[in-house]
Amino acid sequence: MKRVMNKISSLTKQIIPIKQYINVSGSIIPSPDRRWCGPEFKDDNFYLMSAENEAKRLIENFHCTPKSRVLDLGCGQGRLPIGIIRLLGHINYTGIDIDRNSVNWCKKHIEKAHPSFHFKYLDLYNERYNRKGIKIDENFRFDIESKSIDIIYLFSVFSHTTENDMRSYLKEFLRILDNEGKVFFTTFVEDDVPNISINPENYKLQCTGPLHIVRYQKEYLFSILDEYGYSIQGFTHGTEADGQSGIYLSIKT
Numbered sequence: 001m002k003r004v005m006n007k008i009s010s011l012t013k014q015i016i017p018i019k020q021y022i023n024v025s026g027s028i029i030p031s032p033d034r035r036w037c038g039p040e041f042k043d044d045n046f047y048l049m050s051a052e053n054e055a056k057r058l059i060e061n062f063h064c065t066p067k068s069r070v071l072d073l074g075c076g077q078g079r080l081p082i083g084i085i086r087l088l089g090h091i092n093y094t095g096i097d098i099d100r101n102s103v104n105w106c107k108k109h110i111e112k113a114h115p116s117f118h119f120k121y122l123d124l125y126n127e128r129y130n131r132k133g134i135k136i137d138e139n140f141r142f143d144i145e146s147k148s149i150d151i152i153y154l155f156s157v158f159s160h161t162t163e164n165d166m167r168s169y170l171k172e173f174l175r176i177l178d179n180e181g182k183v184f185f186t187t188f189v190e191d192d193v194p195n196i197s198i199n200p201e202n203y204k205l206q207c208t209g210p211l212h213i214v215r216y217q218k219e220y221l222f223s224i225l226d227e228y229g230y231s232i233q234g235f236t237h238g239t240e241a242d243g244q245s246g247i248y249l250s251i252k253t
């Protein structure tokens, strides 16, 4: 018995820790098992290219510069900031996520080396990502000053949140955005479907787990955005990861 225990103990010591990150073309990116979004993101070059493309999206559509104040909600493991660092070097960036591990990864592998990038954990309930979090209520506020943000970015976040949570966020964005502020988000959007469907059958993906797909009927989603005071600057159907659509907003004047 003792010999078996010794053998196990020496084997355990030999186990090589799984790497949390890899260095690709001079950028630190999360190791494949830590990446969100579809299987194509497991490819290192695809991941890095997608990071740069997200940065380009903000530069080309919202004139993002090193002076811009960007809020990346649902930042995951920092795909957008990895792209921004490659293209712009630095900006005034805040990344927020309700998944503690993702935020810890970003603090360790991005914020330490790039101090203009800050990451914060937000303990909000989400049936998919944070079942122990606090449920959003009508008093919800981000710990962010009023009118202090130029661009709010949510990639593949409203595609996994309830309509109620999305509404609370849309309301709060109006407080924290500067007057010329812009928003980009993705979710699933179609024409001839119910106003809102959660994990619809026979759609784009085989759903695994709660809130895998949150899909809106286009006119219904646009009516919500109108109700909260946003103008739709752009809409691209099915162009984003897993066939989500991209929505570009400004504040109605």
Ligand SMILES: C[S@@+](CC[C@H](N)C(=O)[O-])C[C@H]1O[C@@H](n2cnc3c(N)ncnc32)[C@H](O)[C@@H]1O
Pocket (backbone or CB within 6 Å): 036, 037, 073, 074, 075, 076, 077, 078, 079, 080, 096, 097, 098, 099, 102, 122, 124, 126, 129, 154, 155, 156, 157, 160, 161, 165
């Ligand atoms: C599919 S991942 C996308 C990550 C990142 N935006 C990207 O494109 O690589 C969705 C992320 O949104 C986060 N999330 C979900 N609901 C959220 C919420 N209400 N507020 C902030 N983050 C949220 C999850 O924890 C997860 O990190």
